Amino acid sequence: MLRHIARRLGSLHGQQIFNGLKGISPDQLLSKEIHRHLQSSLETISPISTTSLWPFSSQPRDFSQPNSSWSPEMRKVYDDYIGLCDTDSENGEKQKGPWRKLPSYNRSIKYATAGIHLSKLIQAKARLFTRNVKDQGATFEYVVFVNKEEKRCVCVFQAGHLLEGAPGHVHGGAIATIIDTVTGTLAGFLSGPIMTANLNIDYRSPMPLGSVVLIHSALDRIERKKTYITCKVTSTDESKLYTEATALFVSIGVGHLFGSRN
Amino acid sequence: MLRHIARRLGSLHGQQIFNGLKGISPDQLLSKEIHRHLQSSLETISPISTTSLWPFSSQPRDFSQPNSSWSPEMRKVYDDYIGLCDTDSENGEKQKGPWRKLPSYNRSIKYATAGIHLSKLIQAKARLFTRNVKDQGATFEYVVFVNKEEKRCVCVFQAGHLLEGAPGHVHGGAIATIIDTVTGTLAGFLSGPIMTANLNIDYRSPMPLGSVVLIHSALDRIERKKTYITCKVTSTDESKLYTEATALFVSIGVGHLFGSRN
Numbered sequence: 001m002l003r004h005i006a007r008r009l010g011s012l013h014g015q016q017i018f019n020g021l022k023g024i025s026p027d028q029l030l031s032k033e034i035h036r037h038l039q040s041s042l043e044t045i046s047p048i049s050t051t052s053l054w055p056f057s058s059q060p061r062d063f064s065q066p067n068s069s070w071s072p073e074m075r076k077v078y079d080d081y082i083g084l085c086d087t088d089s090e091n092g093e094k095q096k097g098p099w100r101k102l103p104s105y106n107r108s109i110k111y112a113t114a115g116i117h118l119s120k121l122i123q124a125k126a127r128l129f130t131r132n133v134k135d136q137g138a139t140f141e142y143v144v145f146v147n148k149e150e151k152r153c154v155c156v157f158q159a160g161h162l163l164e165g166a167p168g169h170v171h172g173g174a175i176a177t178i179i180d181t182v183t184g185t186l187a188g189f190l191s192g193p194i195m196t197a198n199l200n201i202d203y204r205s206p207m208p209l210g211s212v213v214l215i216h217s218a219l220d221r222i223e224r225k226k227t228y229i230t231c232k233v234t235s236t237d238e239s240k241l242y243t244e245a246t247a248l249f250v251s252i253g254v255g256h257l258f259g260s261r262n
Numbered sequence: 263m264l265r266h267i268a269r270r271l272g273s274l275h276g277q278q279i280f281n282g283l284k285g286i287s288p289d290q291l292l293s294k295e296i297h298r299h300l301q302s303s304l305e306t307i308s309p310i311s312t313t314s315l316w317p318f319s320s321q322p323r324d325f326s327q328p329n330s331s332w333s334p335e336m337r338k339v340y341d342d343y344i345g346l347c348d349t350d351s352e353n354g355e356k357q358k359g360p361w362r363k364l365p366s367y368n369r370s371i372k373y374a375t376a377g378i379h380l381s382k383l384i385q386a387k388a389r390l391f392t393r394n395v396k397d398q399g400a401t402f403e404y405v406v407f408v409n410k411e412e413k414r415c416v417c418v419f420q421a422g423h424l425l426e427g428a429p430g431h432v433h434g435g436a437i438a439t440i441i442d443t444v445t446g447t448l449a450g451f452l453s454g455p456i457m458t459a460n461l462n463i464d465y466r467s468p469m470p471l472g473s474v475v476l477i478h479s480a481l482d483r484i485e486r487k488k489t490y491i492t493c494k495v496t497s498t499d500e501s502k503l504y505t506e507a508t509a510l511f512v513s514i515g516v517g518h519l520f521g522s523r524n
Contacts (some may be wrong), residue, residue, distance in 0.1 A: 107426060122423050126471060129433035132424035133395065161384050162394035164369060165442075171391035172446070172458040180427075180434040196434040200462045209388060231302025 002074065060195035064104040064144065069137020073212045074158045076234050081145045081154065099145045099154075106131035128183055138162045141150050142178060151190060152218035155182040156236075159211050170207040175233065175243055178215060183229040186217045191227040194249035201245040212236055217247075225251040266356055266400060271382045304418050326406065327365040331399020335474045339498050343407045343416065361407045364447065368393035392443055393444045400424045402440060413452060414480035417444040418498075421473050432469040437495065445491040445509035452488040456511035463507040474498055479509075489515040 066075055086100040107128050133139040141158040157178050165171030181197055187194045209214065213233050220228035226248060233243035328337055346361040369390050392402040403420040419440050427433030442458055449456050469475065475495050482490035488510060495505035 001431070054511070107429075122472070123430070124422040125428070126426045129425045129427060129436050131424075161388040163391045164388045164394075164459070165391060167369075168385070168388065171439065172434065172442040172461065174391050174465075176442065176461060177433065177435025181440065184434070191499035195428070196465050198462070198464050199434065199438060199461070201438075203458050203461050206457070210384070213401070 026040060049204075060105050062103040063106060063131050064101070064142065067136045067141075069141060069158075069160075071158060071210070071212055073236060074156060076155045077212065077214070078143060078209070081134060081143075081156070083200050085145070098147050098149060100148070102144045102146060103141065104131065112137065121226055129185070131159075133162060135162075140174075140178060142181075142184075144182060146186065146189055148189075150218075151186075153182065153186045155169065155185075155190070157213050157214040157215055159188060159207060159209055159213070161209050164209055166206060168209050170215060172201075172210060174204070175207065176201055179231055179233070179245050179247070181243070182215045183217045183231050184249060186219065187227040187247070187249035189220060190250065191251050193252050196247065196250050197250045199245060199250040200247075201243060203243055205240065205242050207233075207242045211242075214238065217223070220246070227251070282502075286351065288518050300344075302358070306369075322363040322367050324364070325368060325393050329398045329403075331394070331403060331422075333420060333472075333474055336418060337401065339418045339474065339476070340405060343405075343418070345507045360411060361409050364406045364408060366393065366405065392439060395424060397424075402436075404440060404443075405427060406444060408448065408451055408487060410451075412480075413448075414478065415444065415448045416458055417447075417449070417477040419475050419477055421469060421471055421475070426471055430471055432458055432471060432473065434463075437465070437469065438463055441493055441495070441505070441507050441509070444477045445493050445507070446511060447510035448481065449489040449491050449509070452481055453484060453511065455514055456489060457514050458509065459488075459512045461507060462508040463470075465505055467502065467504050469504045475504060476500065484506070489513070498520060 008056040032036040040042040066078060068077070081099055082101065083097075085097045085101055087095045087097065089095050105128070107126060120153045130140040130142070130256055137158070139161045139162045141160065142155050143154055144155045155178065159174065163170050165174070176199060179201060183199075184194065184196055214236055215231060215233050217229055217231045219228050222228070227250075229245075229247045229249065231247060233245075234239065234241055298308070304372060310430045330338070332516060343361055344363065345359075347359045347363055349357045349359065352359050366446045367390070392404070394402040400421070400422045402425045404417050405420065406415055408415040417440065421432045421436065425432050425436040425502055439463060441463060442461055444457055445461075446456065476498055477493060477495050482492050484490070489512075491509045491511065492509040493505075493509060494503065495507075496503055
């Protein structure tokens with residue numbers, strides 16, 4: 001049963017759904033280690049098919065698609081990166097691009113033992129923190145593009161009016177949230193299931209509400225179970241530095257969250 | 263005009279409203295430094311009076327009052343700390359307690375130049391990140407108690423179902439958010455207007471959704487404009503350690519956010 005669940009495991013950063021965990025043995029999947037963030041490797045990302053494993057709907061909504069709340073600046077950067085992604089040419093052949101857009105959902109899959117403090121009713125209502133507000137543009141509008149060869153990713157992020165900290169500016173916690181999300185997506189992409197072990201964030205300049213920024217994340221190094229990621233948050237023209245961060249993720253098994261007992 | 267606005271400045275962590283910025287000269291208030299977090303010192307916190315400076319309503323709601331979403335565990339810890347706060351005795355005299363509960367609102371005050379990327383309509387809808395969801399219990403339920411003499415504070419935090427990261431567990435960004443909020447409240451309480459300069463967070467153990475935890479923040483040291491705060495997140499009986507963090511805040515002027523031009 002656990003193996004069955006593990007095969008159906010969705011992303012914990014809401015970026016991906018995948019049908020398998022390549023490079024990880026069932027025993028690793030059933031490890032009793034504690035963990036928070038699980039991620040797939042790129043190879044395991046697959047589009048929703050007729051045999052979708054999404055437990056809530058046959059067509060989960062990808063929240064990282066353009067919508068009417070996106071500013072022209074957000075849309076332009078998105079279009080620029082889309083232009084660098086794989087495309088289907090007219091004759092049906094795939095044209096290779098260095099970038100790939102990751103989808104983003106509003107939760108991962110149902111969990112077995114998680115949410116032990118919540119009623120079943122409330123558990124079913126749980127949603128990914130960054131996708132929990134339905135009002136488009138109100139909180140986190142973001143899309144992540146990965147570059148496999150260069151082992152890095154870029155997130156285009158538009159900060160909505162419900163993310164306020166200082167008057168008219170984005171809350172430090174909201175910035176930490178998108179940094180955790182983006183660095184965790186890259187770490188999971190490169191190393192498989194992981195959890196955040198450390199975030200070290202230097203806030204260099206306040207970010208006005210409504211800003212569109214780029215979150216650049218890159219692999220620093222991998223040492224055994226540890227994946228080190230660096231991160232910079234800049235204006236879209238990269239002239240202004242808002243935030244710098246490092247993040248450490250540790251590779252983990254997935255059994256614990258899905259019912260394995262200590 | 264700026265001095266007028268500065269006098270009306272509300273908390274940037276939504277904990278406080280105050281009528282003045284003691285120990286800060288008007289020139290300092292008009293400094294052009296950049297900044298994100300502003301906080302009052304304890305002396306400047308005053309209850310809403312008939313001459314309330316709250317710009318939206320004469321009776322802003324204190325979101326850190328008990329509500330029906332609070333679990334018995336949350337309520338019990340709250341009651342324990344309330345019992346250690348100042349109380350009015352029967353003969354009308356104040357009985358001193360070592361702790362003080364801080365109120366918490368869903369935004370600070372209107373801002374002059376902030377939100378430059380937002381329309382006026384959207385600016386008016388801006389809300390504090392930690393208080394932006396109306397559904398009680400869905401996101402951040404929290405209350406901060408400060409102990410002036412010991413230069414520390416404790417936040418009782420119940421993590422709602424919309425804060426999900428890993429299935430059934432609290433998102434690392436949500437934990438970072440409440441840590442930024444609580445350490446920033448303490449730093450501002452001790453040092454006046456400040457902004458977050460660094461957050462360094464070690465995630466020790468995953469936190470199940472619905473958990474009630476304590477966020478203990480204490481002053482490490484103050485060096486000129488730098489206020490260093492330490493932080494631990496534990497279970498309510500303090501037997502389990504979820505997270506450890508350090509935070510650095512720098513004292514700032516308040517002019518920039520309110521219209522001072524570079």
